[in-house]
Amino acid sequence: MKTYNFSLKMITYLKIGKILVNCRHLHNSKTIGNLKNSLGLWHLDINTEIKLKIEDHWSQDVVSTPKLKDVDTYYVLPMFPYPSGNLHMGHVRVYSISDTIARFYKLSGKNVIHPIGWDAFGLPAENAAIERNILPHQWTQTNIDSMKQQLKNLSYNFDWNRELSTCDPKYYKWTQYIFLKLFEKGLAYQCKAKVNWDPVDKTVLADEQVDEFGCSWRSGAKVESKVLTQWFIKTTKFAQKLYDGLQSESLEDWKDIINLQRHWIGECNGVIVTFQMKLGNEYKSLDIWTSDPYKFIHGEFIAISKSNILLHGLKLDNSNLKCLNPLTNMEIPVYVTDNVNFAPERDVYLASPATDDEDYKLARELGIYVNKRDIILDKEKENQDAIDLAQRKCVGGHYVSSKLKDWLISRQRYWGTPIPIIHCRECGPVPVPYEDLPVELPLVEAVEPGVQTLANIHDWVNCKCPKCGSNATRETDTMDTFVDSSWYYYRFLDPNNNEKPFDKNHLSGKTPVNVYVGGKEHAVLHLYYARFMSYFLHSLGWTPSEEPFKKLVVQGMVMGQSYKVKSSGKYLHPNDVEKVGKAYKEKNTGEAVLVQWEKMSKSKYNGENPERLLSSYGSDTTKLLMLADVPPETSRRWSDATLPGVLNWQHRLWLTIRDFLKHRSSNLGKTMTDDDFKKHEAKIYDARNYYTATATYHFKYTHKLSVGISRLQSLTTALRNNVPPEVIAHSKEFELALASLIIMLSPVTPHFSSELWSGFLSAPNRVGLDLPSFDWEKSVLDQRWPKVDDHYKLSFLCKVDGADRCDMKIKSIDLKNMNQETALNMMMNEESVAKWTKSGIRRTKFESYPGCRAILYIFTHRQPKIKKDDKKLEATN
Template structure:
């Protein structure tokens, strides 16, 4: 008995201790009698910063649906700018929302740490790029933590870490083993400022470098390439995959970049040379009958010795070898051939082409006339299979797409794991010797060629095949290679045996939501998609496409002031505004006219805003709300202090609401008439459901987070209208106020946590149904749902446009079958009128539980747009 008594005492003490710990965890600062100021906000954020961390992804938990939310990892420049604040606040908001909806969320972060900016900065400062980069990572990591982002820091990676780039090198070797990584002499783009080669994709339409802006020059160099063109057709067709959501115009951009795959690439060796040239033809079935090749003077082969044939045409002294019959093909540099758009070469097949026949006749090239085949597809398949077998190409691609040039003549990048041997040629490093580490340099002092060439103890090595003296490859990889697969390393960052675990990838891929800037919508997305398609072809990934859904956020723009004559940018304090609405201003010193415009924030334009200044002046959560409010994430955000009062006042009203709630619950006022009380309850019940539906829809389906903010402000208005007696005695008020704070939590986790702590501290709780978890923090609450009795819309559409809606209680809408929904829609007069002169082709039906149902009738003729499209 004594033992049982002591055990019960210990049990009670343990329970009390746990309750006390929980109470401290959700206890507020108790400052409800104070006016909400920046100082109070700082105190709140200091109190909650270590308490708003979220549970990391649990790869052993199969009871919850996984959700992979990924933001493009930053280059560690050393400081956050407002663009960073926007993208990572969006990312964090989505991650917190999905966790509160019961998802098993992976939300990683890392650093795109190699590349030219760090190397150039190190040269300017006479530092080692490694030291510069690590210092910047430390500072930016602290800033991201300050921002309150719930990243899984145990998954953190940096592309400059040998533990990461060892696997980038493994990826390169996988590509090499598959015949997709190769080295050849090429006429390449040379950036005279950054002193390195650029891929075609990194040169803009004006022939300038994407990074330095310098006019690009042409150089003849031996370079490494990845044969991305081999996957051109699946990459093009993959853009029609039903898995892709909200890609919008990115699909168009990607398709435009790849081009229609209506021809085949073939590789032709140069006679008496190890080098080869790739040519594209729209008639692959006749490639065996090729008799000559014509090229423009911009083609790499035009650099070789030639003999003049006639005006406008010269013939090269070397020939090409047709891989299908080993016949020699003469090569002509000419302006007498009409080349197809995007091409600089032309395969002459006189038997099927009049212009080829005319050219061949003029230059005494023999050929057979009128050769045709009636089994085109069979012949094409046969030729392509043969070309694949003899490593001569044979894959469908577009005329304009080129292979990815990945060599860079710089130090700060992933070493290419290849060795050059005089006896064996170019051979890969043995995998057990990876990573090939960059040698440590105390400082960098020059551009133009890789410093690795001068480090003899690093360059000089032995051949993995014969053991003789050999030299390492001194080019490093383009940083786009590092970023083409980082989202896979996040799945398994501590794996020492492979890039990632195949079983984990099958559970965690693809990425559910990828967030980043539109400037990466072509290059990075194209390369990442290519690597994903390649790894899928090896059986390592469950899907070809790596990213289900995109959220392409707009830039944060600042108002800039530029002197009209010289174009000089001025800080705002050097400008006298005459008429801001008409964009009229002058320089204070010279009175010259000044052009006012919105431009991407930049130090050089004096229009940037330092996030840390915002944190100090307004608080972290206020900054988060400001960056998300008013403008959809996909639109550019014009940073204007005129929008600040709305958010700041909203926070003050929420603060005052909790203060009043505590007061009225502690000292209940006199009750109002029963009918008025019921009317208030009904109004709050309807408001809570309406705003849950709206805010949730804009969090997860439309991705219009700014509208979710607006909806929450609407709910605040409904709550604030309630008289004191409703604060004190109403269950529906309690539910609405709890909902208000929960809806806010993903956006402003510190502030919402303090509001919640005040809410649960009030006495006389009315909701004991389990809907509110009174002993848990706001971030541990279940996301509120619309009540089953609340009426939702069954939207009846014709060809995507709304005709009418039919109301259903949620409990009935979720039970509705497709057949029943079609019958209801067809019974509506508005739908019948629209369908009078149209034939039905198909009907789509979908239910968004808690939001709406949609019946979309597809017809053979477009329907006039009657109402706005349903959200």
């Protein structure tokens, strides 16, 4: 009996398969021309083997990037990776997010730019090469080749023709070019600095690279304090502009990143002017900050801390220290003391006893004789006069916080961009002529593995001064890798330019970057340096706008479950741990084990290998696993527990196409009444429009891709639950909803959706061939993202002082054309809104999301409890 049933089942499948093949052949010849056929495996249940076959079948189609004519460009940029050799789950997450967003905007009719490159310089690569006794460029290139193949295996639709690598002389030539422009403008300078020194890696570390215990982030060595002559970029000159720019209307959805940037820059409540301090027979630059700029004109003496770097190694003598004030061209005395209330992070104070009572007291405490004169100042005018004079003389005069320091870019290692400066005894620091760029790293064939600094390569160091021709030496420090990554987003738009870093014409209409995707850990330093560089390049007239990035999508870390011995902190492999009751123990010792979620790391045995996921589930499922359930900004706790939901959804989608083919191939007639049929169609109509609106809102505006995916899962459920076979067989509305679902799924699972679409197109007896929403001659990847019907009613929400007061339903076509005035008038006619605005309206804001929803915010003169999110909204608007 079992054999008979099995045979009958197989015969049924074969019959259905034969019908489908025949129908597909007839249908293709009429409707879909030369479009690739599906594999035709609908009679089989979906499994990993079929998924991998599907991905192989559609592999070339999903990475093609045909350009559209006469449409806007949309620039989606993920932060480029450091080539470590292997992708980790953090890479998979960020590039799955950017790839999905890029594919969405292509379906939305944009010419999408989605480039990738390599942040290839830096200490980790050099150390890894030394450990393996190979050269850094060989190690780096091997890693690039490996990771590039992994990215291609994941089928991310990158513009590989724009690929760049920061260690390529064709790239770092232009980093050097930009450095020389900074040098010309007085924004790149060299001076002594007290620095963090890693005695193992033998290089300077930024403060952020030293942990709470004073140890190096990389080597773990105890960091030493040293005084070295270092190169700096004067980012402080742009501090006020960068601070104010955070209020720009060009910035979208920066959320708490704005506060992180503001905190880093600090309130720009003072001004810096560079004085010249006389030390022996020479003058050294001394930056002086004050919140009272008028003191730059009326200052009578300077107090300086004993720890100031300029005094390092000098015999302190208050009797002969002088400073030249560049605004008055007068020398004023300098007194060394720590008995001064210096501003935060400052160790120099400019005093004006004649105009400031506190300064007069300070002078008396220091034993400085001054006449107390009653001078009445118009401080506002004097402040502005001092600022204007400083700016005219190019000695400062720009507002900045006392805490913000200039960018220290020197690194004492080989594997980095050489600083294009030549040191001459006669001429001082001389810029390398532009025509001599790039200053290349010494030929790697001539560098022995293990070389850690350019200073050891004497044939390269020794040169002639380009100014006077005498013997000179090259600068042996290389640049911080943050310099390389501070402008790469512009080079991507003009990667083959051999005349300059980029042409402004190639940036027009493409910048600022529409969506910038990357880890939140880079939302302070990298973002600050990139913003500074963009502002600087704009000041040269090179770029159309100051801000480099319009919208940010920051993603949280991918966390893995780790196990460590409670007594020692030793990390254990999961195989060495067992659960006893509710507790965890080490198998061999029985010691108590702590279980926690931490950033994935090989050393913690809590990582996940993307290669395992690719081989076990395929790239589409891997992307779904990464994007489902959790929004991008939230930390992702990786667990195989998420697998069943995603796998089951794919199975249901597969069954939906199977049922569609089955019922469209049958001779199933209508048995239900027209009214019942229309009721089913009405439910499908409502589900299609509702889930299209909400999925679009999250794919396009919030970028909460997990929520958008959940809406597609809900639409799948609506097409499967309680839908009679004859509706599937005859309903145009069902056909429209199914086509919409497949299209909306395609940015996340392009291979799987291509197969679903091809199967969908192969069905006979289709009744929606006249639907204007689709182009049946094209693949799913060349369709247009579905839109809500004009007469479908969408949500128009009004919030008064943070509370929801009215949620109206408005036709999509009317919502699309609504402005703030119309919205306010409409809501004020609603009693639920009018009664809450009797105290008077202080301010309104209207947010329109065409085809999705609209929100009107009203803030009254009442002082209610406002939700946290609405406080942020009001504060930023």
